[in-house]
Amino acid sequence: MRDRWSLPRSTASAAILVELAGEYGVPAGPLLAHTGIELDHLADPEGEIKAGQELILVQELVARLGHVRALGLAAGTRYHASTHGVWGWAVISSPTARRALEVGVRYSELSFSFADFRLDDVDGNVHLILDDSETPAEVRDFLMERDLAAIVTIARDLLGVNLPVKELHLASSDRGYGDRFEQLCAATPIFDADRTSLVLAGEVLDLPLPQSNPQTALLCERQCAEVLQRRHARLGLAGQVRDLLVRRAEITDQDDVAREVGVSVRTLQRQLADEGTSFRELAGEVNCLLAEELLGAGLAVEDVAHRLGYATASSLTHAYRRWRGITPGQYARAVRAGR
Template identity: 20%
Template sequence: MSVKIIIGYLRLFSRVLQQEQVDLSKVVSPELWKDFQACLDNPDEKDFDVERYASLLQAAQPHFTRPITLVLAEHANLQDLGLMGYLASTSIDLQQALQLLQRYYSLVFKQTNLEQLDVQQFPDYIQIVWSASYRDYREMYELNLALIFKIAQSIVQDALIPPQTIQFGYAPHTALYHFEKFYGCPIQIQQGHYAIRFSNQILKAKSIAADQQLNQVLSTQAQQSLNSVSSFEIQQQQFRQKIHSLIEQGLLQQEEVLQSYVAKRLHCSERTLQRQLKAYELNFQDVLDQYRLEQSKLYLQQGRSLSEIAERLNYADQSAFGRAFKRWTGVTPKQFLKSL
């Protein structure tokens, strides 16, 4: 199961494309565009994952002079974030809004996310931080950071004090000065984490639409949504995503024996890793194959060559990759591309 996002993100993207008169239907693969439209039309029946959303953002970028993530954030409204947006707007102040954001952040990803948002308070400042394990998600990380900033700006009564600093886990594909102008502060690149830091003064910034009675009702709804997925399913998904993250890191470092690498990163033996996987009804080869399948489809849609994909996914050559792909899907990579 891949990381899913709520319908608000898709509606926001669609709204911006319409307002800016950008047509991606002939730019992205027919399959991707069809799935995007199907999810917009039937959000209760269809899911859309972060990988495909990031692909859409990347495809749209050449049509904009500024980072698409910042354009989206500027057009966003509270409804686009679902329950999270309404919880933030009805909070007494920004401190309560941030506490609720931390508690219910996983609802934005339909509880399929691995990377938890953390609100850290220090004597002089507060920062919102989360890990960045997936290089291909960088636009999604940038978008969420910008959304948090814009929502904070929109719900407080007075002008929001600019952040002290912004941290990016990966260098953006567009110029940094766009982001520094947007946030009004310096941008630092430090691999592994995204963060936004404010002075503690912002915590008491009052909300324009504070309503504690409504906020409590919404909090109850949010908690019920969290409880709707079984604890085992959540833990299984989180563990699988953790293994996927470590597999990606191992591939980037060109590790030959991925299972051994993952076990070392988890500070356990390979046998212990196998037991942990078994406890979640998983096995390493299946998890690895799932990761490779998801990534290979993404790479194919991005137009990468078979030899490059084989190298990225640690296959001896493109023939070995082709055989594996056909075993997973029943078709060759070229046949898969023709079907798009």
């Protein structure tokens, strides 16, 4: 099981799956028996389980109801932006659908998906690519359907209309209900594709969203980063590296970190890659959070850049814009306006 499947997540998704199973006559008790999830825990709005526990729940669900046509699509339509907590609010308050996609993909580990996502710009269109190659084969189709239906449902929450899907590619065979995909996405599915992807009209994605709120978006993105950092901090070598970078200001490069954790730089790079990250990505995450703490405390961008070891304020601005899509000054003004 991948490290990310050890990450905590809200019980909201598990509750949806248990409710869905109940509608088909499958009681909660047997469904949860091997998951380690207590039924009462699902009613706790603050409740958390591990992603791996939900995966076992999905396996139990599919084992009992895999014969139901389009079960994953039926499940996914129950996942709204509000289901996802702060991740959903960060998405829904974004200025444009393009930015919402970028935020959603960046913090996708806070969603309920087990897949990896990537955005590619091709000829003016945006390809949202879903990589589910590491999910168990027996539940892959269910989870793919659930993810696609959830994406479309959240997009309707954002836009008030259907997502502008130009093409739908599915890395699975036609199971006899292609019309259900077409109803969902308003695009004829192309089965047996090399990868699962949605091709979206780029010009539509740049229109302003009706619920856009710059201050809320900024604060929710920061909360997403903080939640993700707290969850990862408990896991693997990446957790050790994050902890070192936060606690030890004098540690700034891979050589220092490798010495502290007792491995070579090459081993550090390889193990971080195995955990789906890199030293540069971890350092960027930590620097972004530290910059926001200092900016929130009232420090000027130049002072923050100096404290974090950037040669110039413009270097910090470039790095921060790459991570958040705005400048440090814009973030500081939004924080002040929200007080």
